[in-house]
Amino acid sequence: MLAREPGSGRDEAIRGLSVGVGETTRNGDRVARRTERALAVHRLLNSQSPNRPVPLSDKGRIALPDIQPPRADLVAALAMRRSGYAYEDRDLEFRALSAWLRFAVGVQRFVPAYGRPEHPLGMAPTAGGLPSLGVYVLVRRAEEVPSGLYRYEAVSHELVELSTVDPTGALELVYAQPEFATRPAVSLALTARLDVAFGQYPLRHYRTLHVDSGVAVQNLYLVGTALGLSCCAVAEFDDAGLAALLGTPDTEIPTMLFAAGHAEQR
Template sequence: MTALERVEAVVSLHAALDRTVAPSELLFDEAALPPVTPEFVELPAPTPLPARDFPDILQARRSHYNPAQVALGIGELSNVLHHSLVSSPTAGGMRELTLSFVVSHPGHSLGAGVYRYIQEGRAEAVRPGDVQGNLRASLLQPEFVDVFPVLLFVVADVEAPLEKYAMRHYRTMHVDAGVLVQNLYLVTEAMGLVGCAIAGFTDARVASLLNLATTQLPVMAFALGRPS
């Protein structure tokens, strides 16, 4: 198979698996989404993580479902994004994974909307504006949107890896995503924040919400907040 054929086959497989899940009955209104913008925003430079013993962090980390109803600081968000990604290895060193995030609650200094993390200290404001309704309709458990101020999405771009590897890398891609999710748990715990991994969402709706290319596949989500 050519690289293009491998990419097309994997994208088709991913879409077929997505169709096996019944989407939320909540209305996903694509026409109501804020327009896509080319705007960029500066994030605070990441700072070192607090000095805590790794065994303590490993034992303490867990999923949380009832965070405090307060906004995250932009510095806290920048730290979670940076430290989770920078320490996350991938097969063959392929930088196939990125993080997008949705600020759904008012009061955050970034403002509500969809963002894509680019690199240390920088993000792209993909869809500035209120997307809470469509975000809820994208999840199989919409209550995550009601209680967590920020949701992160792990996005895998299959184009570059499948130019190098066989289709089997589709499996490895999810292993890499799992490593990143574990990093999110560990970094979140180290910072005194709380989070919860989310696998229950409709890929097609999330892809539309995040304005993803055809080769960019949402593979996991992670709700992020402060402890109650």
């Protein structure tokens, strides 16, 4: 298992980039300009005005169990991979949730990079190995995880509790198809960190951030298929509404929702 101790997650990885990127005022101004230009395009595409979500603080942590990878043939998983809309009406098993996150969007290995002896690289790779991909878990029903909103910390393999409010009602307003809020056991929200990306790359990297999310989506499908989950990536949602629900800063934009639960047995 590659997990590290609590507190060694995304925030430390981002701080570790300071050696490679630099923390000068000039660089900070350049990142801010790039971010604002990308946000202007993002808002225009979504016909939305600037939003200021209320940030959510960490309320606690749930350690996910060490788990063996699912036994599956890659070609078989690819052949069986499809969007599923039929879910069993039961809790998502704790070990299945742990395995799904660990092997789809967890840490693959640690390497010397960005001035750090152990910089984490993900199972879902990102451009430059940057910690620019965010993963949030919105739980309707899952074993040992109360309903609520969580941020997945890949390095320590933990769920960071952000809210204990059942997200179903809010998701019904966020999903263009509200049935995705009430049928799956959980929804995953993927986000892109513009401030992290533009500290290293030019403005055109806005496009690459969405490619990074697409790589994570394929991982979620394949690992979910191997675990017997019914999965569906959903791109049609209210961006501002989801950002408000997640409590992300305006420099972190939602890129995809992903619904999952145990596949209905027929």
